[in-house]
Each structure stands twice: as C-alpha cells, then as structure tokens.
Amino acid sequence: MAGRTRAPGTYEVALVRSKYLPLEAHPDACTPDTFREWLKQRRPEERLAVDLFSGAGGLSLGLKRAGWTVAAAVDNNDRALETHRHNFPGMSLKLDLGSLEGRNELLSLFEGVEVDLVAGGPPCQPFSRAGSAKIRDLVAKGIRDEHDVRKELWRAYIDIVLALRPRAVLMENVPDMGLADDFRVVRIIEQKLEDAKYVTQVHLVDTWKFGVPQHRRRLILQARRDSTEFRWPKQHANIVTLRDAISDLPPVPVNETGSRETPYARNGKLSRFAADMRKGAPRGLVHDHMTRPVRKDDAELFDLMDSKSLYSDLYQKFKDDPEKSRLFRYDTENFTDKYNRLGWDELSRTITAHIAKDGYWYIHPDQPRTLTVREAARIQTFPDNFRFAGMRSDAFRQIGNAVPPYLGEAAARALWPHPEDAASGPLQPFWGVVRRVLTDWATEQRAKSDWISLPGPRMGVPQAAVAALVGTGKANVDGLTEAMTHVDGLPHLTRAAYTKVVQSAQRPSARRALERLEKLAGKRKVWEDRDGVADQLGLKPNEKAVFRLLLDNDLLMATQGPIRVAERVAGIGLATDDTSANALNDGRINLAKLVGAGDDAPLRMAAVRLLSLTYCRAGGPACGGCPLREMCATQGAARAGQSPATPFSSREASEGALF
Template identity: 55%
Template sequence: MEEVEQNQIVGGGGPARVPVRWTGGDVAVYAVKLERSDLLQLPVHPDACTEETFEQWCAERVANGARLAVDLFSGGGGLSLGLTDAGWTVAASVDHNKFALQTHRANFPGLALDVDLGDPKKRAALIRRLKRVDIDLIAGGPPCQPFSRAGRSKIRSLVDAGVRDEFDERKELWRAYVDVVLKVKPRAVLMENVPDMALGDDFHVVRRIVDMLEDVGYRTNLRLVDAWQYGVPQHRKRLILLARLDSDTFTWPSPGKAVTVRDAIADLPDLGLTTGGRELSYSPTGEVSDFAKVMRRGTNEETVWDHMTRPVRDDDREIFASMTSKTLYAHIDPSLRRYTAETFDDKYKRLDWDELSRSITAHIAKDGYWYIHPSENRTLTVREAARIQTFPDDFRFAGSRSHAFQQIGNAVPPMLGKAAAIALSPVPVIDKARQNRWRVLANHLAAWAEERRDGNYWCVLPGEQLTPPVAAVVAMLDPSPVELAAYTPGLREVASKRRVTKQAVDLIEQAAVRRVAAAAVTRLRQLQNDRRLWLHPQDMPEVLALPPGKTVLLKLLAGDDVLLTSQPVIRVSSRVLNTSSERANSLTDGRVDLSRLVGGDAKAPLRMAALRLVGQLHCHKQAPMCEGCPLARQCATARDSEFSDRLF
C-alpha cells in the first residue's frame, strides 16, 4: 500500500488533485489539498462599554430616548441585529462561545458578556447587574431540549425519592432564561427556537414557559413562523414566543413576497476555480436586486468581505456539474458516489436561482454539500450564507471560515428577528384592567370538564376514578359519547377492582355492538386474569398491541400531559382560534393552537381530554352543534352559526 502526505496550505488558491492513500485498491481517502482559512480577529465596537461603565452607558442612552434590550444566548448577534433594526439598543448580550462573543463585540455597542447561564451564581450576578438599569426587552433563543414523557416520569420518581433535584440547571437552560426574565421583569420578552424541539415534546417546555410568564402578568403570543414571509430567502420555520406587560396586542408586520436565491446572491462575484478570499473586488455586471442593495448598506462600494468557500474535490466538481436543483443523490452516477444512496438521499443539494434556499443551519460548518451554488460547481461562501440569513455585507464574523459558518447557521435571521420585535413595540396607552383571554378560556374549559367528570363522562376525563386499567379499556373500545352509558357498568367494575376481571369483561361484552369492540373484548378475555399487567401501566400499550393513536389516548386518559392531534381536536382549536390548521399543518400549526388552549399546568391533561369530548359532542365537521359548547363564546364559527343570537 502506497502512503503519501497531504500538503497543507494557508490562504487562497483553488483545489488541486494530490496523490492518495489506497485502501484495498478501490477506495480513496479525501483527495484535495487541506486548505485552512486564517483566523479573523475583529476590533471591539467603538461605542462599547465596560462592566464598570455599563450603568452610566445605559442611563445616558435611556435619557436620550433609547429602549434597551438584552440578548441571552446571543451567538454572533442575528437576533441582536433584528432588535437594532426594529428600534432597540442592545445594551448587553450573553454567550459562552469566544468567537461568537468577539463577533458580537465587534458589530454592536454595549456589553458582551461571557456568562454560563447554567451556573446559578453567575446568573444571579447578571440579574443584579441588569436590575440596576432600565431594560425594556429581553430576547434570546435558549436551548429547549425536549425530553421524553417516560423520562419525565423517571425524573419525577427520583425527585420524589430525594435522589436528584427537580431540574438540572446546566442542561435545562430554558429555566435559566425564564429565571432572568422573571427577576428582571422587562416590559417585553422575545424567545425564539427550532420548532422540532417543541414538537418532539408536545410543546411541554413551551407551554410551561407560557404559564410561568402569564402567572406574573405577561400576555403571550405563540406562533410558528416561516422566515421567508419576512424577507428571508430560505425555507426556515421558527417557533416565536412573544410576551408583554403593557398590552395583549401583538401586531406583526404584513408578510411580503418571497426573496429568491438570485435576489440574495447573484450580484456577488463569480469565483471560477478559486475558493475566493477575505477581500474581493465588488463590481456587479447585472441589475442589483432591492434585497442586495439593503445588504450592501454601509459597505465599501468596491469591496466584498469574506466571499470564500471550501476547496472542492475534482470528483465532486464533476458531480456538481451534472446536477440541477432537482437532482437527488440517487441520481448521481454510481461510479462517482462515496455514500450509500439509500442512507444519504439528500446528501447533495444544488440550490435553484429562482427558488428559496433550503435552511441554512450549523451543519454548513461541517460540509457544504447541502448548499451547492446554483450555477458554479462549488458550495456557498461565508458571505453567500450570511446573505441568505440576511446578515448585511458589513457584518463580519470572528474566527476561521468554519467558525463563521457555525455562527451564521446558528443565528436567528435578522429580518425575522426584526419582524418579531416590531410586534412588541410599545403602545401609547396601557390597559391595566384587561383580562387574560387564554386564562379565562382555560379556566372555563377545565370547569366544564370537572362538572362532566362527575357524571357520565367520568371515564373519558382524567381524574381519580379514571385509573390506568380503565384508561386502557376505554382506549381499546374508543366508545362514542352515546355508547358510554352502556359501557359504564363494566368500566365501574374495572375501576373498583383496579384490573380487568371476568365480570368486567362479561359486562363490556353485553354492551359491545361494533366490530372493533368485539375484537377488544376478545383481547380483554385473554388478559382478564393477568394481574401483573394491570399493575404496570407502562406495559399496557405493548401487551394490548395498541396502535400509536390509541396509545396516546391511553396516556392522556391516565393523566399524562400529551397533545392529542386527532382531526376532531384540531378542528375545535382551529375554529376557536380562527386559524387554518384544520385544513393544513395539523401536526405543526395545529399543535401550536392546542398548546394555547391546553396550557402547561396540572390541569393540562383534563383540558386536552375536554377538547376531545367537545369535538365529539359539538364540533362536528358538518353542522356543528354550538349550543352548549363551552368554547362557543370564543369561537368564530359559533358566532356565525344559527345559534349566535342565543349564544351572545
């Protein structure tokens, strides 16, 4: 086996083929010169302050009419830039990454602090500092790591046993974020995060945060936002939580038309076979888009910064040349592939000039295969990625090329941050007597459910009588409201014995009329003497062979905090909130709607089950029966119904 060294070079220059190490005669290692960019060191902003001058610096700006903001988990400053463009002065930012902090210190005035917010002592010192000045808004994107419901049960048992604390402050950083907010108590709050984190945990963390904010008087606004609607040239959904003390009105800017990849980067210089550089000549030959003109604000007219990318292997360049924006990895000549097409079906993606870009994420710091230039056979440059994230051309990123890509990919697009911040602009008159609509609605829904839990609906609304064995039987039978009375004797027997007995199965069999019920009876008959099963609720879904939907229903009825996304439930929330989630996006936007109605307190499972019952009793797809519905007064559909005179 022949062994040779790969050369290392620093600076510009194009890719070059070098000898390779052969392993087994048919697989080659990476065959391109390893090119490392320089480390860009940035100077501190001329209007920065120090920890010693921070209070005076803030006081002077407030005296001149500034509204001060704080950006926690700030990264390089995407959200800070959005706040600045919306009219705030970022007085302080907090992060724990040295290159992101250097980037922030260079691009913004104020104070950029290296603070581990998971450390209670350091967080307390930050809170003391912020309470001494007039902070109007706290923003940030705390990591909201989802944790499984099984994990929550395990943690709760350890907490109850005194083995561990209720939460790990270093991992559950959203708690640190909320702690700062609640103790500083600014007028407005802006929180941004990736929707997958919330969706993976049934919005449990987000609902808890909303409750904590509303408990101290904030009014909240929660929505999934696609960034392209606010000028960001990419598909990028983000979860935005807004809160304010001065109003319950959140007026977002009107969505605009899509900005394409061509609009975003077509004016930047072609690189040919080079990898670009830190400083290149800027002399566009065609028409410059309105978007590009905004990106060039305050920039030297003849220079573009950081227009540099990674070198490309010769075989990759050959692959890129054969691709269009529709080409999948499986379409590539098999002789040129280095990865399994079944596993890496979207390993390579060429962007389309006339479409939105795919989301720029931190993955771009590892490789750029997801972001192949629309016409050149290379991946995106730092400046192109920054443009697609809506960072202007005078915004520089400290560190190496990879550090810059990471900061860009992790950032909140500034234009999205600006749109969210505008929805928090101060109002001239504060209505201190206003009621919290969500609290009123949630309390009414819970009270309605508690009344019906005392009657025939006890077995479909979580409570003391609805034990896990009853929940399992109900999930298997899935009875309609009119069938509950017939099943009640058998279900009462299960509740009293806390397991399925022969007598219970006999009673249930007498009431069963549907085929699905007959199948459930057969399965229950097989398990009626299995005492161990009914003592271990966690085993029930598997032993009873429940499909996913019925498994979630069992957990809900047993009192677990889950979101049930059946069509009737989504229909109720969509109609009450007057959104389009009934018709589309039920698993994303629909869950946002549900989270507003369900809440995050101890009664969340009861409200969730109540919404299911409302869907069965009242909110039919055709001809809804609005009279008697507990949500009718809040529902746009009910206001338009034939019962509206009686309802209102």
C-alpha cells in the same frame, strides 16, 4: 452497492485553512465595570434589550433594526462573543447561564435597570431532528450524557425573564422544541408568563414570508404585559429568490477559494434585498467572499446538476458512462441527496451550522463550488458590513447557528409599544380565560356521567383500559357508558366484570377490542403496573394515548378531532381543510394554547377530546351545549358575517415589508 464509498485518507484536495480574523470591540462597547457609565450616556427614549444565548448576534441585529438598544448579550462561545462585541455596543458577556452563579452575575449587573425586552434562543440542538441521530449515537458510545443540560436552558431563560420583568419577551427556536415533547416546554413557559400577568403568543413562522431567502421554519414565542396586541409587519407575497440575494456578488475564479476582500461586481441594477445588504458596507468592496476548495471530480459532478437533481438519480443516469460514473464516490442508496445544487429563482436550502463541516448541500447555482461565507451570511440576512471573527469554519458555524436578522426584526416589531394599544385595566389573556372555562366545565362534567371520559378520582387503571379499548372513536364511544358501569370502583378487573363488559359491547369492533382484556381478567397484581397493562394489552398508539391521558399523564393528543376544536376556537387553519404537515403543526400550536400546562392540563386535554366527539364534530358543530361557544372565533365570525381570522391577524403593521 450502488455508487462508491470514498476510501479513508483519500480526500484528494488540498485543505486550505483561512487565517484567523480578529475583530476589535465596537467603539461604544462596554464591560461590566463600565456598564453603569455606559447607561448614563443613553438617551431617555432608548429602550434597552437583553439578548440571551446571543451567538453572533442575528437576533440582536433584528432588535436593533426594530428600534431597541441591546444593552447586553450573553453567550458561552468565545468566537461568537468576539463577533458580537465588534458589531454591537453594550456588553457582550461570557456567562454560563446553566449555572445559578452565571444567572446571578447577570442579574446583579441589571439591579435597578429598566429592561424593556428580553430576547433569546436557548440552544436548540437537542430539539432539532437534524441533530438527534448524532446525539443518540454519542450517548450510546458514552461520549455524551443522556441528560443534556442544554435541554434545560429554557429554565434559565425564563428565570431571568421573571427576575428582570421586562415589558416584553421574545424567544426563538426550532419547531422541534415544541413538536418533540408535545409542546410541553412551550406550554410551561407560556403558563409561567401568564401567571406573571403577561399576554403570550406562539407561532410557527415561515421565514421567507418576512424576506429571508431560504426555507426555514421557526418557533416564535412572544409575551408582553402592556397590551394584548402583537403588530406583525406585513408578510411578503413573493419569495426573495437566491438571485435577489446573491447574484450581485462577484464570481469566484475557477480553482480558487476567494478572499477576505473582493471588489464588488458591476452588474447593473441591484434588487431591493441586495441594496439593503450593501448599506453601510465599504463602497466597492465585499468582505469574506471566500469558500472551501472542492475536488476536481466533485466540481465536474456539480456541472451535471441543477436544483432538481438528486445524487442517486444522477448515478442511475450516468452509471453506464465510464467517464461520468467515476465521479460518484458515495453509496447512492444511503446518500440519495448527498449533494444539493441551489437554484437562482428559488429559496435556498436552510442554512444550518452543518455548513461549517460540509458545504455540499449548498452548491452555487452557476459555479462549480459551494457557497462563500458572505453568500451564506446574505441568505441568513446578515448585511455586508457584518463581520465574523475567527477562521472560515468559525464564520460558517456562527452564521448557521444564527437567527436570521430579518426574522428577528419582524418578531421584535410585533412587540413595539403603541400608545393606542395600551390596556386600560388588567390584561385578560384570551387563552388563559378559555382554559379557565374549559377546566371549570370539565370538573363539573367529571362529577356527572362524563367521568368515563375524563381523568379523575373514579378513573383507575381498569377503567382507563376499558375506555381506551372502546372509546377511541365516535362509533364506539356511544357504547362506553354501559361498559364502564361494570368496572366503576374496581381496583382490578374481575372475571365477572370482564364477562359483563364484553356482553355490553354494542358493535362487533368494540367486542373484539374488549376481548383483549381476557388475558388480564381475574388477576390482581398486574393492575398495579399501568405500563405493564398497556404492553400486555398491546395497545395501539391512539389507544395508549387515551389510556395514559385518562390516568392523568400530560400529553397532547394531536389528532384531527382535538385539533379541530382548537382551531375552531382560534378561527385559523382548520385541519379539516388542510392536512399538510405545516397545517397540522400549526394545529398543534393552537391545541397547546388550549390545553396549557399545570396540574389540570390532562383534564383539559381529555375535555377537548370529549368536545371533539360530542359538540364539535367534523360534520358540523352542535354549539348549543359547548362551554366554549362564546369564545369560539369561528362562531363569532359566523355571527358577525365575517371570515375567521388568519395567523398574525392580531394586528399587522401598516408600514409594509421590512425592506
């Protein structure tokens, strides 16, 4: 085994616990009993917002910076609510929104109250790749229920939105909320909002483009019922580096952990970011600039690292040096990046709740220590006057779980009402119109020869199996028609039909694929078990996706062809030009918008796949017969002699960046 593994009970560093920081309520805070009186004190022009699953208040602070008054924040964590109650006016409520009683209690408080914006981020741990392995382990050990109710809290969120019917809606979450389930939850939420006459917008956002000094990609869903415009602030062209973010904070003395109150360092001109962070803070004093103690040998190892160092590479470099090899306590085959040193002129690694347990992914660029609470808060864009209740670990956890306020502000500004954008008549959500056209076309085509490529009354298990084996690529799909005539109307595959199907194959590859049906030919009962058919045929992932789709399963076939169709309609980020992970994830967003949710979603997905194989090919579209040609942004731009749109181009505010 390369490297070493620490023996149990030999941490070899004193565990220094911080004292609990109690925080008093904001002077303008209220309770459910005094809420109506609090409302009377609001100015008529104030726009009220509700923040669900608020945590410490990162999103609330973004809303405040964008101009809203947060009337109520709801969470189920005592420390986070104590933090929120100290930093914000209004109500900070402890409610279980997963229960009907909790939702009804909240709605009763707002009976007759006009809410302009409902915001929030339903708990995201079950969707996050970072937490999924741990969750699976807890389920396997019987410690946690396999059906995690937190996955369903998005239903509570949308139920409250539809009951309060605000002018605008904002939801933030990790990208895996969409990617983990084919964006099904996002598609359902969008459908419910569109049914309620909202126009929706979904983006995967790189937070650094809005001034957040870290790598962090978030899913933002917005909706409004007053306009089709979303005026995002201007994006940053350059990153806010870690030097910009925290270099003005004083060094922590070696072998010390900092303190609750520390004098600011006098080190010259502040960056714009640091100046914004210091606004409203006590002059000359920084709070919560405290970190954890580290082992002496870890501190020595930190000094050997820079921002490019991998734990495993360092071991290989120093394994033959007795003095330095003793510093490696972990198996370097399994812990290749056990430690991570941050770089001054780079973005920080994503700050997550894990920082509350282990700060070794966040080693200071200069000093042999991990980040302080205040440094982590800065990187999340919490200003220095924002305090966090509880112990040091409580503060780290609240910071890691928070929405970066700068991101919240940018997303909220996109929802601010502008009189010039107000709709003069009923709103026509673009993607809703596109989906209706696509559904009508697919329904019409299904009644004709294209039934072979679409879920419907004539598509049973034998038909879907043949179509999946033959038609997963353009080279074979042209020969699908004859093969399907031999199984049309059959509840199971007969031997005679099998022979004709194989003989109809126009290409050797199609023939070989269809010969896999032989083991099931002439059998009856097996065709009643669609999953069993897929397993016995050994369907490859793409074949299985086609098989399931044609049998009316709701899934996104996020392959290059369907993504190409969606992005040509949207006019952005064509997958044919960029196959990076981020570009493909953006492509999935557009595909999710095009497919939507509901009973007809599988039909639309199959129709998009059919378009990618016929009219909307990679080599160049044949737009004449495409049902979406009049709504295709790429074609519209070509007719107008313009370039296709770019993300956030529905409107960008002219006032520039956030700070």
